[in-house]
Amino acid sequence: MNRCLTDGEAKRMTAPKRGLTNEQFAWLLIIPLLIFAVGIVAYPLGYSFWLSLNKINFAIGMFEFDWFGQYATFLKDPNAAYYTLTSLRFTAESVVLCMGLGLAMALVLNEAFPGRRLVRVTTLLPWAVSEFATAVIWRYMYNPDLGIITGMASILGLQAPGQIITSDNAVECLSIAYSWHFSPLIAFFLLSGLQTVPEELYRAAKIDGAGALRRFWSIILPHLRYAILVSLVLITLEAARAVDIILILTAGGPGIASETLTYHIFRESFINLNMGIGSAVSYILLIIIVAIAIVYFLLLTRKK
């Protein structure tokens, strides 16, 4: 449906009606956005770089130029590597969980079965629940006294552990809750990709005796390539930026067990009011995220 225009058509379409070429018209339409984008990208980037070069304590009104001292302070922090690893761990686990759950949901929703529409609506719901409300819900789900794990254990006649979120599994608890909220979106991306798989091709492979796994590998997966990549980009960037869920569910705890870079930025900036360090860590995080985004972008734009 999006075929290119023939020369004649293009001439007629491009014939200037009020002296504007199509290119100028397009630019006119996007100017408001570009001004806005510069405002929301350039301003925070520039200003927070300036902030990261200063030693700031908002509580006592300290604002001293410090070159790259704040970066050095963070890098000298013995826990700096731990925060970074926790970020990577949370992101990696969320990516795996969301992609796995999302793909499984999409494959199920692509089948015909009674009540499919109801199941579709229900699986979308966790995505409508906001990230912070997800955190509130799961905070009490994990509660050792009134939570659901204890409730399940008592049904099964088991003894529930006294503490559900420990410093060993805090990040896993976070990524499970996060995936509950985020995997429906991935499922619907993948589902729209699945619906482009030609039915005849699939049936032909079945007649030829290809097993379910083989059909998945050689017919479904190639058609899903773009949907999978977009989902990967989305979930990676969102998980690496996520802070609401950590803030409310564990507040980085127990101790610093689940303190990611994003939560560290939050804690330094808005609890300790050291916004210089907060901005410096922001830049370090931004570099990591942009590096990941570039890799993905190269994968996305590579000719198929």
Add this chain to the structure above:
Amino acid sequence: MIDKKKIVVCVAAVAFVLWSLIPIYFIGRMSFMFESEISASPMHWIPLQPTLSNYMRMLGFPADTPYGHMLPSGYSPPTLQGILNSIIVAVPVTGLTLLIAIPTGYAFGRYRFRGKNSSLMTILFSRTLPPVSIIIPYFFLFSQIALKGTIPGLIVLHLSITIPIIVWILIGFFATLPLDIEKAGRVDGCTRTSAIRRVVIPMAAPGLSAVAILTFLISWNEFLFAWILTNGTPAQTLPVVLPQMVFFLVYLSELSTVAMLSIIPPIIVGILFERYITRLRIVDPITVGGEFA
């Protein structure tokens, strides 16, 4: 063979339904319980004495409970104010987002022009900035120009979230709308602008309403910016009230009720508009579109 597959699919479908619903049910059931029943250990799966008293007390009415006649909860004024503020913020955010995103999405989806990819990348790049970093400079700026703790300040920040996402979605959307009708309109003498107004917008109406709903939800659900800019001020939105209750020990009956008040509207919208929302798909913005010249 076929039966075996059917069974697997059905079992998985049931499992996904349970997985999606149990957490919502878990918090929802608490909002219909009296405080003493919530703290029962192990948990009660079904309220023994279901009650609406929590909702009454959070919405500003007195209610009769086993503990006697109780006045509205102390959290009821901020909750009501929060609901009102959330709406006051989300409505203009939705309007302004559409106003900016529709022409832009159309231009990107329909036209091919120099600098298209780099301006597109600028928009997408803004999506990679962590919100917790963006808020630091805005916190300084808004403190200086007295926008901190105000509704206009929050609206501006919400626009910075919604516009890039909505533009991205609309690009794919406009690019897949049939071109022929618009071309016919142009041949019949419509100018570019009137073709957009008379042909494209009506064609796009269902998609645009889905996008409007999505924008409203993003603003309604936004927590971090609202928390940092409006926490403790008269401009605080509903998402700000809930964590205040989480961090200060409060009755779980009240907390779960506020949680439900915050998630019920998105859930209703999700159920009603599932068909439209799931139809919005993100397509490759680079290869798609660019049909006019």
